[in-house]
Amino acid sequence: xxxxxxxxxxxxxxxxxxxxxxxxxxxxxxxxxxxxxxxxxxxxxxxxxxxxxxxxxxxxxxxxxxxxxxxxxxxxxxxxxxxxxxxxxxxxx
Amino acid sequence: xxxxxxxxxxxxxxxxxxxxxxxxxxxxxxxxxxxxxxxxxxxxxxxxxxxxxxxxxxxxxxxxxxxxxxxxxxxxxxxxxxxxxxxxxxxxxxxxxxxxxxxxxxxxxxxxxxxxxxxxxxxxxxxxxxxxxxxxxxxxxx
Amino acid sequence: xxxxxxxxxxxxxxxxxxxxxxxxxxxxxxxxxxxxxxxxxxxxxxxxxxxxxxxxxxxxxxxxxxxxxxxxxxxxxxxxxxxxxxxxxxxxxxxxxxxxxxxxxxxxxxxxxxxxxxxxxxxxxxxxxxxxxxxxxxxxxxxxxxxxxxxxxxxxxxxxxxxxxxxxxxxxxxxxxxxxxxxxxxxxxxxxxxxxxxxxxxxxxxxxxxxxxxxxxxxxxxxxxxxxxxxxxxxxxxxxxxxxxxxxxx
Numbered sequence: 001x002x003x004x005x006x007x008x009x010x011x012x013x014x015x016x017x018x019x020x021x022x023x024x025x026x027x028x029x030x031x032x033x034x035x036x037x038x039x040x041x042x043x044x045x046x047x048x049x050x051x052x053x054x055x056x057x058x059x060x061x062x063x064x065x066x067x068x069x070x071x072x073x074x075x076x077x078x079x080x081x082x083x084x085x086x087x088x089x090x091x092x093x
Numbered sequence: 094x095x096x097x098x099x100x101x102x103x104x105x106x107x108x109x110x111x112x113x114x115x116x117x118x119x120x121x122x123x124x125x126x127x128x129x130x131x132x133x134x135x136x137x138x139x140x141x142x143x144x145x146x147x148x149x150x151x152x153x154x155x156x157x158x159x160x161x162x163x164x165x166x167x168x169x170x171x172x173x174x175x176x177x178x179x180x181x182x183x184x185x186x187x188x189x190x191x192x193x194x195x196x197x198x199x200x201x202x203x204x205x206x207x208x209x210x211x212x213x214x215x216x217x218x219x220x221x222x223x224x225x226x227x228x229x230x231x232x233x234x235x
Numbered sequence: 236x237x238x239x240x241x242x243x244x245x246x247x248x249x250x251x252x253x254x255x256x257x258x259x260x261x262x263x264x265x266x267x268x269x270x271x272x273x274x275x276x277x278x279x280x281x282x283x284x285x286x287x288x289x290x291x292x293x294x295x296x297x298x299x300x301x302x303x304x305x306x307x308x309x310x311x312x313x314x315x316x317x318x319x320x321x322x323x324x325x326x327x328x329x330x331x332x333x334x335x336x337x338x339x340x341x342x343x344x345x346x347x348x349x350x351x352x353x354x355x356x357x358x359x360x361x362x363x364x365x366x367x368x369x370x371x372x373x374x375x376x377x378x379x380x381x382x383x384x385x386x387x388x389x390x391x392x393x394x395x396x397x398x399x400x401x402x403x404x405x406x407x408x409x410x411x412x413x414x415x416x417x418x419x420x421x422x423x424x425x426x427x428x429x430x431x432x433x434x435x436x437x438x439x440x441x442x443x444x445x446x447x448x449x450x451x452x453x454x455x456x457x458x459x460x461x462x463x464x465x466x467x468x469x470x471x472x473x474x475x476x477x478x479x480x481x482x483x484x485x
Binding site: 016023030031032035038045050054057058069073 | 098101102105106109110112113116117121124125127128131132135138139142146148150151153154157158161162164165168169172173
């Protein structure tokens with residue numbers, strides 16, 4: 001019967017990973033990715049590896065989303081800057 | 094498989110599963126609400142697993158989630174640029190999660206009996222309720 | 236190198252990998268069993284050294300050298316990130332605008348910070364007894380510090396985060412691990428050998444060098460994550476290149 005929990009956790013991880021790939025916006029991907037992390041933590045714990053689950057939780061719940069979202073913000077800022085520059089050149093011509 | 098593990102399986106199937114659907118589709122507000130609910134339910138899953146496997150040490154995972162889960166949700170609230178468009182049903186979710194927390198922690202306390210383990214359970218419950226109250230308001234933009 | 240030749244090299248590598256992988260898989264114990272030849276030996280060795288959490292005994296005692304490698308990987312990658320994300324000569328710093336945070340969130344952040352910090356330290360200190368250890372606890376501690384940015388304000392974070400001490404702590408944690416290992420040599424045993432008294436089973440002071448190494452890793456990881464995130468935050472909020480200063484140029 002313990003296999004039920006393992007099977008459920010595996011299914012959840014597979015579904016979350018697929019959903020993370022199917023979402024194409026990096027910020028939204030970060031959201032799905034955090035759920036994938038939660039699922040992995042459950043899977044590791046169900047497989048009796050709570051140490052690994054705890055590592056996954058520690059890294060995946062706040063630090064990874066923070067790094068991804070900060071990177072997205074920086075990239076978008078560069079994109080906006082270039083856009084504004086191009087617009088400016090267009091006007092002056 | 095005992096009742097605690099059955100409860101954990103039920104929470105994964107009926108709680109985390111729909112949350113994944115909510116987080117993978119729809120508007121930003123809906124996604125953040127789903128992510129927030131998932132972290133809060135996850136804490137309960139770990140509590141039930143610890144009791145079900147009779148490994149008190151596993152409650153450490155729940156303890157960590159009870160503080161890092163809300164922190165993770167606040168990261169999204171802080172850095173998402175699009176304005177929140179939380180569905181009206183989200184208002185109903187937080188009392189539901191609160192009820193689930195109480196319904197999980199109280200039987201666990203009864204099963205554990207007085208002592209340090211019970212104090213830890215209560216600390217986790219309080220942290221979870223406080224974190225849930227703050228994050229669910231923050232996600233709704235309040 | 237022609238495309239054809241490269242494909243041949245790739246195919247050769249893949250075939251060799253497939254052969255070795257299949258051979259290795261054939262020797263694996265069946266999935267999901269509760270007995271494992273390595274597991275039994277690891278548990279036996281852990282109990283001999285009074286370490287209740289076998290995973291910690293493997294990570295910080297039986298295979299402590301592997302953990303030194305992992306710790307060094309984190310150290311080196313943070314160093315690389317610091318170099319990559321530094322402020323270059325064609326970039327300048329701007330003061331980030333304070334963004335409003337609801338009072339409720341701010342109060343929660345300020346209350347949760349010490350609690351999270353305490354939980355992180357608890358996880359580091361109990362690595363030899365229960366799931367957790369230096370890495371997990373260190374990350375929790377670093378997250379606690381960043382609650383100041385997440386729930387309060389970037390400037391509040393900057394006030395408690397003079398980067399210098401954290402960079403020193405990062406290096407000191409790494410050095411402490413290496414030096415604790417050298418202690419084994421001084422005691423006449425092997426490098427990273429567990430030479431301290433093992434203590435009473437299932438107490439905080441049990442496990443010999445395991446709690447010490449856990450603490451070293453905890454300091455290193457917490458400081459490394461703070462330094463790493465400081466670079467990310469700096470790039471995302473403060474540093475602007477000349478090319479992304481659009482309005483000023485047009």
